[in-house]
Amino acid sequence: MRNIKLTIEYDGTRYLGWQRLGDSDKTIQGKIENILTQITRSKIEIIGSGRTDAGTHARGQIANFKTDSKMALSEMIESLNRYLPQDIVIKEIEEVPERFHARYNAKGKKYSYYLWNNAIPSAFERHYSFHYSEELDFELMDEACRKLIGTHDFIGFSSLKKTKKSTTRTINELSIQKEGDLIHFTFIGDGFLHKMVRILMGTLLEIGSGTLKLETIDEVFKSKIRSEAGMTVPAQGLFLDEVYYRD
Amino acid sequence: MRNIKLTIEYDGTRYLGWQRLGDSDKTIQGKIENILTQITRSKIEIIGSGRTDAGTHARGQIANFKTDSKMALSEMIESLNRYLPQDIVIKEIEEVPERFHARYNAKGKKYSYYLWNNAIPSAFERHYSFHYSEELDFELMDEACRKLIGTHDFIGFSSLKKTKKSTTRTINELSIQKEGDLIHFTFIGDGFLHKMVRILMGTLLEIGSGTLKLETIDEVFKSKIRSEAGMTVPAQGLFLDEVYYRD
Missing domain, CATH: 3.30.70.660 (Pseudouridine synthase I, catalytic domain, C-terminal subdomain)
Incomplete structure (x- = not known):
């Protein structure tokens, strides 16, 4: 399986925070997972480096997810930024070794x-x-x-x-x-x-x-x-x- | 009559522009006039240095208005900023000679x-x-x-x-x-x-x-x-x- 790392910028003003809450569409994680699930046509869960509270912003939040999709990274970032609301932007996308974990591997x-x-x-x-x-x-x-x-x-x-x-x-x-x-x-x-x-x-x-x-x-x-x-x-x-x- | 000059900052994102449109509450001029009319208890019309279009912002728009109100300037600016929405801020207030006109006197x-x-x-x-x-x-x-x-x-x-x-x-x-x-x-x-x-x-x-x-x-x-x-x-x-x- 591919392991993909995202660098994410968001204006947290309109959101309940990073962490998905049930099916709520008012979290950053939920928004990104929904779009990824649509474009890869399989259920995607992303792992963030950590939560951010409601109203908090990010210039460099990191997340990763596993997928079988063969989609090129350039197409994936383009689709993400096309379908995401304008206050959430994927700044970078990168394929990383399977063991990379955005939360456990964060050292600072x-x-x-x-x-x-x-x-x-x-x-x-x-x-x-x-x-x-x-x-x-x-x-x-x-x-x-x-x-x-x-x-x-x-x-x-x-x-x-x-x-x-x-x-x-x-x-x-x-x-x-x-x-x-x-x-x-x-x-x-x-x-x-x-x-x-x-x-x-x-x-x-x-x-x-x-x-x-x-x-x-x-x-x-x-x-x-x-x-x-x-x-x-x-x-x-x-x-x-x-x-x-x-x- | 007193002639009062305002220096105004606004985030134009939510507005139809500077210029009042009938009773619309979606213009900067309209918002400020409504609050001034309430706090001075007499109908106030303000003269801007010029219009700005819908979505355009200002860090230093200038306007003036005439009033008989005896309210202190410090109280006036405080009340304005208390009642105005957070995306419109009066940065400075000043009493100016009666002949001052925000539009006609603008030289640049x-x-x-x-x-x-x-x-x-x-x-x-x-x-x-x-x-x-x-x-x-x-x-x-x-x-x-x-x-x-x-x-x-x-x-x-x-x-x-x-x-x-x-x-x-x-x-x-x-x-x-x-x-x-x-x-x-x-x-x-x-x-x-x-x-x-x-x-x-x-x-x-x-x-x-x-x-x-x-x-x-x-x-x-x-x-x-x-x-x-x-x-x-x-x-x-x-x-x-x-x-x-x-x-």
């Missing part, structure tokens, strides 16, 4: 989070950023980023209950870039727990605006208590940029 | 047009650019720009029929910038005829892709025949960036 991910940091909102960034007017102390947030980088048990910064699986993750990069009123946060790590990027973001913002102290980070690492960390910021500012695999 | 405008120039479309630029996959000769287009800059009768590059009013306009700047797959065209001039930017764009693209010759520009200046120029590109790639006034 890169996310972006965007903040619109001005009292006046933006007509164009409204679905692609979180409108947050508070004045922010960037030096303090940079310090907070340095505390978060490294290997830690991030369960207190996630929506997970106690679990037997490891909740230790490594953040390799966490940086902040001002692009005018748009503030761009970059997260690179070996994996992120459910809602982890959004809760880290909320914690950074509450530290930057003075609602939480810098020490909160160390305290949550110790206590592992979610409610001591910052808010969960909205999904709409979040982009899955890239998924990393060993070559 | 700046527009941007964006092209998505890759066979694979973009999920995020779909409403904010024209997806055009043809390969383009940028040197030839730069030459075409140089021919268009200056003072000319642009009637052949507009949707106007013969008119007694002058159709001579001056283009001061016309430049092309590659930003990855996104190509950004900037137009600055003392005024633009109806559909002029979109027809100039279509002409540039047809020259760049080899469908039209560079000489077409001189020929249309001479013949003044619209059908000899290029296509009218879609409105969705067009942004009204700025309106210039004498201080």
Whole structure:
């Protein structure tokens, strides 16, 4: 059987998230599976590198699927992009070894989070950023980023209950870039727990605006208590940029 | 009476354009007038610097209106942005001399047009650019720009029929910038005829892709025949960036 890898870009605004929900047509996975099933004329299931929440976007989500179809890759990507709604685009298609698994083989991910940091909102960034007017102390947030980088048990910064699986993750990069009123946060790590990027973001913002102290980070690492960390910021500012695999 | 100037940003995707059409709620002007009428409790009419077509966006549309309302400007802009839909934003509000007229006093405008120039479309630029996959000769287009800059009768590059009013306009700047797959065209001039930017764009693209010759520009200046120029590109790639006034 052929194993095919897709690189997918989507504007998550209209969707309930990546993960298929029954027959719902309002998920990214469901949309792509339906079209693939039509064009290959056999039931296709795709495996994503991981879920994204309702409203979250992707510039480089990765998925793979197995098929007996002999269709050329160029024809397959063309058909996919012709029949998919315009807010979901297959950017690349590639045949990969049969053992490739988009979720199990992922060794890291890169996310972006965007903040619109001005009292006046933006007509164009409204679905692609979180409108947050508070004045922010960037030096303090940079310090907070340095505390978060490294290997830690991030369960207190996630929506997970106690679990037997490891909740230790490594953040390799966490940086902040001002692009005018748009503030761009970059997260690179070996994996992120459910809602982890959004809760880290909320914690950074509450530290930057003075609602939480810098020490909160160390305290949550110790206590592992979610409610001591910052808010969960909205999904709409979040982009899955890239998924990393060993070559 | 007070004369109040607004700087307006809008995502034109959902609208029939700037210009109010009867009681329609699907125009930018109509939306803003309705809210202003509600918050000042008297019928308000606003004067825009000019129309924009259905689907066209603005980062700096200018309008003014007269009112007897004593409301503070800070309260007015706050109320406007609270009640307007999120795709229309008042960026600035200012009290101006009674003689200021957003249309008559405009001495120039700046527009941007964006092209998505890759066979694979973009999920995020779909409403904010024209997806055009043809390969383009940028040197030839730069030459075409140089021919268009200056003072000319642009009637052949507009949707106007013969008119007694002058159709001579001056283009001061016309430049092309590659930003990855996104190509950004900037137009600055003392005024633009109806559909002029979109027809100039279509002409540039047809020259760049080899469908039209560079000489077409001189020929249309001479013949003044619209059908000899290029296509009218879609409105969705067009942004009204700025309106210039004498201080």
